[in-house]
Amino acid sequence: MNLESKLAPALLKIISELYSVDVNPAQIQLQKTRKDFKGDITLVVFPFLKISKKGPEETGAEIAEKLMESIDLVTAYNTVKGFLNFEIADSYWLEQLKGINAQENYGLDLSESKIQMVEYSSPNTNKPLHLGHLRNNFLGHSVSLILGVNGYEMVKTQIINDRGIHICKSMLAWERFGEGETPESSGMKGDKLVGKYYVAFDKALKEELAVLSKEWAEGNFGNGDEKAIAEYQRLSEASAEKEDDKARKAIEGKIKELLNNQTQIMKDVKEMLLKWEAKESQVYALWEKMNGWVYKGFDVTYESMGVSFDKLYYESDTYITGKELVEKGLESGTFFKKDDGSVWIDLSDEGLDEKLVLRADGTAVYMTQDIGTAYQRFLDYPKLDGIVYTVGNEQDYHFKVLFLILKKLGFKWAANCYHLSYGMVDLPTGKMKSREGTVVDADDLINDVVQKAKDMTQERGHIEGMSEDEKTALYRMIGLGGLKYYLMKVDPKKRMLFNPEESVDLNGNTGPFIQYAHARISSLLRKAENISEVQTTIDIHESERELIKHLADYPELIQMAGKEYSPALIANYSYELVKLYNSFYQSVSIFKEEDAQKMNMRLVLSQNVGSVIKTAMGLLGIQVPERM
RNA sequence: GGCCCCGUGGCGCAACUGAAUAGCGCAUCAGAUUUCGGCUCUGAGGGUUGGGGGUUUGAAUCCCUCCGGGGUCACCA
Numbered sequence: 039m040n041l042e043s044k045l046a047p048a049l050l051k052i053i054s055e056l057y058s059v060d061v062n063p064a065q066i067q068l069q070k071t072r073k074d075f076k077g078d079i080t081l082v083v084f085p086f087l088k089i090s091k092k093g094p095e096e097t098g099a100e101i102a103e104k105l106m107e108s109i110d111l112v113t114a115y116n117t118v119k120g121f122l123n124f125e126i127a128d129s130y131w132l133e134q135l136k137g138i139n140a141q142e143n144y145g146l147d148l149s150e151s152k153i154q155m156v157e158y159s160s161p162n163t164n165k166p167l168h169l170g171h172l173r174n175n176f177l178g179h180s181v182s183l184i185l186g187v188n189g190y191e192m193v194k195t196q197i198i199n200d201r202g203i204h205i206c207k208s209m210l211a212w213e214r215f216g217e218g219e220t221p222e223s224s225g226m227k228g229d230k231l232v233g234k235y236y237v238a239f240d241k242a243l244k245e246e247l248a249v250l251s252k253e254w255a256e257g258n259f260g261n262g263d264e265k266a267i268a269e270y271q272r273l274s275e276a277s278a279e280k281e282d283d284k285a286r287k288a289i290e291g292k293i294k295e296l297l298n299n300q301t302q303i304m305k306d307v308k309e310m311l312l313k314w315e316a317k318e319s320q321v322y323a324l325w326e327k328m329n330g331w332v333y334k335g336f337d338v339t340y341e342s343m344g345v346s347f348d349k350l351y352y353e354s355d356t357y358i359t360g361k362e363l364v365e366k367g368l369e370s371g372t373f374f375k376k377d378d379g380s381v382w383i384d385l386s387d388e389g390l391d392e393k394l395v396l397r398a399d400g401t402a403v404y405m406t407q408d409i410g411t412a413y414q415r416f417l418d419y420p421k422l423d424g425i426v427y428t429v430g431n432e433q434d435y436h437f438k439v440l441f442l443i444l445k446k447l448g449f450k451w452a453a454n455c456y457h458l459s460y461g462m463v464d465l466p467t468g469k470m471k472s473r474e475g476t477v478v479d480a481d482d483l484i485n486d487v488v489q490k491a492k493d494m495t496q497e498r499g500h501i502e503g504m505s506e507d508e509k510t511a512l513y514r515m516i517g518l519g520g521l522k523y524y525l526m527k528v529d530p531k532k533r534m535l536f537n538p539e540e541s542v543d544l545n546g547n548t549g550p551f552i553q554y555a556h557a558r559i560s561s562l563l564r565k566a567e568n569i570s571e572v573q574t575t576i577d578i579h580e581s582e583r584e585l586i587k588h589l590a591d592y593p594e595l596i597q598m599a600g601k602e603y604s605p606a607l608i609a610n611y612s613y614e615l616v617k618l619y620n621s622f623y624q625s626v627s628i629f630k631e632e633d634a635q636k637m638n639m640r641l642v643l644s645q646n647v648g649s650v651i652k653t654a655m656g657l658l659g660i661q662v663p664e665r666m
Numbered sequence: 667g668g669c670c671c672c673g674u675g676g677c678g679c680a681a682c683u684g685a686a687u688a689g690c691g692c693a694u695c696a697g698a699u700u701u702c703g704g705c706u707c708u709g710a711g712g713g714u715u716g717g718g719g720g721u722u723u724g725a726a727u728c729c730c731u732c733c734g735g736g737g738u739c740a741c742c743a
Contacts, residue, residue: 072686082685084723094723120723121686162743199743353743380741389669397741404743434670435738461671462736469736500703528679531671533736535678544705546691547679554705561703591682598682610680613690624698624707666705 040590041079041126042068045109049081052104057089070587076116077123078587084120098122131586132574132639138589139572139642143187145592146653150191153421156182156458158428159196159345163332164204165233167339169470169478169536170430173463173525176659178428179345180526180605181458183657185426188600193419194348197411200329201354206310208232209324210303211239221331227338227481228331239303246301247294254297266300315401342484344518344659349418351411357402360410363447364396372446383443393439408440409447416451424454426603431459431531458603461533463525478536484518490542491517491550500557500665512663516550517542519660523549526658527609547613549660552651555616556662559648562628566641573635581622585643588618592650596657605658612654619647 046066054061065085071077083098090097098117102124106112114125138144158178161167167175179194186192212219212235221228253260259267270293277289298304313321340346364381367373373381373395381396395405416422427437437457444452463470470477492513495501501509524541528534544550578586591611599607628644631637655662 067685069682069685073689074687080686084685087723119686202743204743378741391739394741399741401741403741407743430737431671432737433743436743438670459671494705498705532679533672537678540678540692543692548691548705551691551705554703558703558706565702594682606680607682610690617690620706621708623702627702629702665703 040594041130044111045079045081045105045124048105048109049101052101052108053086056100056104057086059089061086061089071123075118075121075123076125077114078126078583079124081122081124082120083117083122087120094120128576128578128583129574131578131583131590132572132576134590135586135639135643135646136572136574138592138646143653144646144650145596146187147189147596148187149189152190152423153193153419154182154185154190154423154426155193155195155415155419156185156426156428157195157197158182159340159347160199160429161336162199162202162204163232163329164208164236165472166227166229167336167480169463169480169483172343172480172483172521173460173534174428174430175340175343175345176522176525177458177460177530177605178426180608180658181426181428181603183659184596184599184603184605184608187596187653187657190423192348193422194346195351195415196347197351197353197356197408199353201314201352201357203307203311204236205325205329206307206314207239208235209321209328210307210310211235211242212328213324214242221334227335228333229335229339231335232328232332239307243298243301243303246303247297250301251294251297262300266296270296339480339484342481342518351414353407353411356410356414357407358410359414360406360408361396361400361402363409363413364406367395367447372443383446385439385442388442390439390442393443395443405436405440405443408436409443412440412444412455413449416449422451424451424456426456426458428458428460431461431533433457434459456603458530460530463534463536466535466537478538483538484521486538487521487542488513488517491520494542494544495666504665512666515661515663516553516666519549519553519655519662520544521549522658522660523552523609526605527613529606530604549655550666552612552616552655553660553662553666555619556648556651556655557664557666558623559619559644559651560664562644563641563648565629569641569645570638572639572642576633576635576639578639579622579626581618581625582640582643585615585618585622585647588615589646589650592654599657608654608657612651615647615650615654619644 046063046068049066049068050061050063053066067082067085069080069082071080081098081101083094083101086097086101087094090100092100095117098115098120102112102115102117102122105124106115111127111130112124113127116123156178158181159167159171159175161171182192182194212232215238216235219231221231224231226234254262254267254270273289273293273296277293310321314325364373367383368375368381373383375381376398378398379400380394380398382392382394384392386392393405394403395409397403412425415425429437434457437459441452441455441457444455465476465478467476495509495513495516499512501512504512520542525534525536527547544554588611595607595611599605622643626640628637628640631640652662
């Protein structure tokens with residue numbers, strides 16, 4: 039039971055009696071006293087001035103006097119403007135520490151009364167993972183851990199976008215230029231190898247496009263498609279007429295797309311997709327082979343990121359379920375069919391427009407398979423409470439529509455689907471763009487930060503006596519810890535800037551700074567002889583009280599982080615905790631303390647700070663070392 | 667253009683969802699410590715919270731408007 043819930047009812051009673059009116063409990067605003075003022079907890083008295091008909095100081099004093107009569111843990115008070123600050127007895131805080139120390143999993147609710155699913159990663163299978171995926175994976179994985187200590191059994195999942203034109207592009211390029219190259223023959227990671235052919239496709243396309251656009255511009259249409267030629271001429275004329283730069287660019291974009299689709303290589307790749315959908319054996323085998331390479335490569339990356347999944351869904355399976363659901367929705371009137379055979383939903387009553395759910399040729403779109411996937415998941419896990427989708431904020435609209443569709447299809451659980459929408463990761467040089475080669479590769483980045491951690495630790499760490507394996511593990515722990523912390527300390531919703539140098543920093547608000555505090559506490563505890571129960575009658579230092587107060591907030595923080603799906607709250611809490619601890623560490627001595635009870639209390643305090651650091655960082659997927 | 671998100675010291679981020687003098691880190695400057703791990707701690711300078719209006723005893727936070735940045739409006743995923 040926290041301080042607030044102890045004081046609030048008493049205050050409600052006192053104020054009601056004092057001024058003979060019924061006071062709304064919501065008006066009892068208790069908050070932590072700001073550091074610049076004396077006290078631990080503060081009542082805002084502004085709301086009562088109307089009923090007391092007195093000034094803020096006087097009103098505050100009246101209330102405080104009454105409270106002190108009835109509650110003895112309040113030892114003093116002061117009023118500043120409309121703020122009534124209460125000081126709480128040392129013994130209360132020591133009791134808190136004693137209580138915290140007695141709990142094995144302090145702050146964590148490890149029951150598994152309900153099931154939640156978290157989806158994250160969900161990459162396309164045509165190129166390697168990059169920095170953006172790192173933010174996604176770290177966030178999603180951390181949220182699953184956070185919900186896991188908020189009373190949920192967790193299922194970590196992803197939807198693998200294994201089907202579609204993107205993977206066919208890699209396949210076609212490999213067939214044409216690959217000369218049988220495999221991950222084994224080239225020594226390349228599978229995902230990197232497939233990515234290489236995706237790039238090769240793009241290059242071949244560009245070359246053909248350059249030739250074609252020159253020919254068409256000169257009026258040499260060869261044996262081009264008549265409709266396309268007509269459209270091309272119409273657009274060209276329209277473009278020439280436009281004065282406005284922006285409008286002209288838009289049209290030029292359309293021309294480019296039109297030309298794109300007229301290249302032989304694009305026609306070939308589309309044909310390949312059709313063959314795949316028809317499960318033509320040769321294409322299908324190639325698809326399976328190359329996807330296999332990619333998965334193997336991804337597994338290595340996930341392993342090194344320290345994330346994992348309990349259940350995988352493949353788009354190549356769920357789009358069929360989606361199509362069936364669209365058929366049903368068509369019968370029930372949720373969807374409607376246009377003349378060309380395409381199927382739509384009308385969302386104009388929700389302030390949105392019409393949205394396609396099935397193409398005219400009967401093939402599935404992105405939305406179709408997402409409907410299918412969600413449905414399949416609730417089928418697979420009958421007790422599933424909800425799904426958290428960790429997907430970038432460029433898809434806000436998509437998920438808004440998806441959840442609406444699920445609701446309109448009559449699924450009650452649609453209300454429990456949540457889009458954990460996170461902002462893009464920018465570089466100091468601007469956006470990541472694959473065309474400009476500014477994409478930061480996930481494997482490369484992880485190697486970099488681990489190498490950096492190695493250099494720094496060898497320079498000034500305490501690693502003598504460690505085995506090579508232990509050292510390697512430590513470098514990984516520090517490097518990856520720094521990277522994860524850097525990517526998660528920012529509010530997920532916000533777009534963030536990734537500065538490669540800062541991400542491996544050791545000072546300030548960083549992962550290694552927090553890891554260091556843990557290592558130092560561990561060192562301290564190794565030296566401690568024996569630790570016994572806290573005596574609650576001793577005096578405590580200012581820095582000790584602040585530290586205990588912060589520790590006491592931990593359970594509430596865990597709940598808040600779960601409610602908000604925000605690892606950033608955990609990161610900021612941990613940082614604050616470490617700063618308070620460092621300050622404490624600096625201002626009192628532990629082993630030189632003459633009073634045995636005080637020394638013991640400081641050790642207990644250190645021990646509990648250490649274990650909260652450990653569990654909190656654990657929720658970010660970050661390990662903490664015993665020494666570093 | 668319609669809809670959505672964002673704008674906080676030079677830079678990067680906080681602010682318990684409406685409260686006190688808006689915090690922290692980097693960077694800059696000045697200090698502490700022969701110490702239980704100096705990857706530490708203390709202090710200083712730096713702000714009209716993009717501009718303007720409104721609601722409120724009280725606004726970075728809520729409403730309106732304008733400016734700036736981003737996203738999205740595909741029979742792509």
